[in-house]
Amino acid sequence: MKESHEGFMHKLDKSAVLTVIGILLLFSSAVGVTLIAPSYVDPSWTEVASPYQRQMYEVADPNLYVSTAATGGDELQLAYHIKDGYTLLAFAESETVRIIAPPELEKYVTRHGESRLKLSSKLMLLREANAEGDRGRQATALQEKLQSQWRSSHSQSAAKELRMPRFDILELYEPEAKEAFALAETDGILENWVDSEFVILDEEVKQRYHEDPGVLYVSNPKEYRIAPFRFGKSSGFQYDPNGRSIASLDELKSPELGFMSREELIQLGEDIYRIEGCWYCHTDQTRTLVQDTILNGSETNAAPPSSANEYVYQRVTFPGTRRIGPDISRVGIKRPNRDWHKSHFWSPKTASAGTIMPSFRHFFDDDPRGTSKSPVGIPNYKFEAIFQYLMTKGTRITAPTQAWWQGRDPVQTTKIIEGQKKV
Ligand code: HEC
Incomplete structure (x- = not known):
């Protein structure tokens, strides 16, 4: 036994032993580097760039739902899931929208002309104030007053030319439920953000992001109510202010209503971007080169080069290597228009x-037999997903009000280009 063992060791070439030791050393040092190196990485690579970015993904996205199914067609419907104590709401008047409120809710209304936005985490909603009774009379009186003010401030000839605006009188009320689905007015990009001149009226806010310097809020929420419709052979549900409330999140996400959270759509968009091979032709990185920052920027300000932390919420990133089409890392700013992308895809x-970009007609539901006269397809969830994904590109580094093209350039691209600052 002893003899044969010695014999084996004897036969083993010395270099083989060294090779094995070498492999073990390499392996353990690789493991060591992987474990130790991350603690020396610049944290700005792995952390989100701004509280705004965090709010957009972690607070807003999971609570904003998108559907085209509810209208049975082309129109995008957006609904916020608002919760008592969680979502910040603003009730703000404008030139043509006025709010009437019972005395106890009066303090939550930001009156026309007030510069400081009042926010509240108490669940309240707005509705058309055309009901009978005191509130209704109050609304009619206010509307008539605004109309006569408008008439007296416009001369007769001007009044003939211009159409009198519709003065909407909305009533603020407290629903019984602890949560509700509210109609959202947005073209797919979220912009309800305040970073100055706001006050949160109640302390009972259950999520910590409200402590950040700026906050996301839902502006003038009206309940998303639905009613069944039937048109020809098609039937479904549509938004109807006099319809019934949506009972639960499950109902909102049911196949009939077809709402998906924006977060889910963005992740799906990422998958589609991968599966369709968009990355063969497009890059997703604004390099530090002048041509990139200028091309992705605006007339007055260059775009900031991409930084690692812009991608922290992505599961797969597609920096890309070839630019057969333009870079898409700032496309949410360059091309925010949903209709543009509809016709482009x-x-x-x-x-x-x-262009050699292929058309992506499977992003649309059109008549498979080609008997429909309409040459334009109705966008399906694939279009919605890729559109929402593209809209995250470049839009989420800073708050919209701080966007670099308005003069506040977070990474000081111009200085980098002019050589005054090193990257
Ligand atoms: C065969 C190459 C190719 C593929 C694949 C391709 N594109 Fe393109 N794409 C282009 C070219 C070329 C342009 C520039 C001309 C144009 O607007 O069509 C372009 C333009 C665009 C634009 C407008 C960008 C801008 O800044 O004007 C967007 C957005 C876009 N593509 C998205 C996509 C997405 C999403 C996919 C995958 C679903 C995709 N592309 C697949 C070649 C391609």
């Missing part, structure tokens, strides 16, 4: 005649 040649 349906037929890229409408946007630019010589």
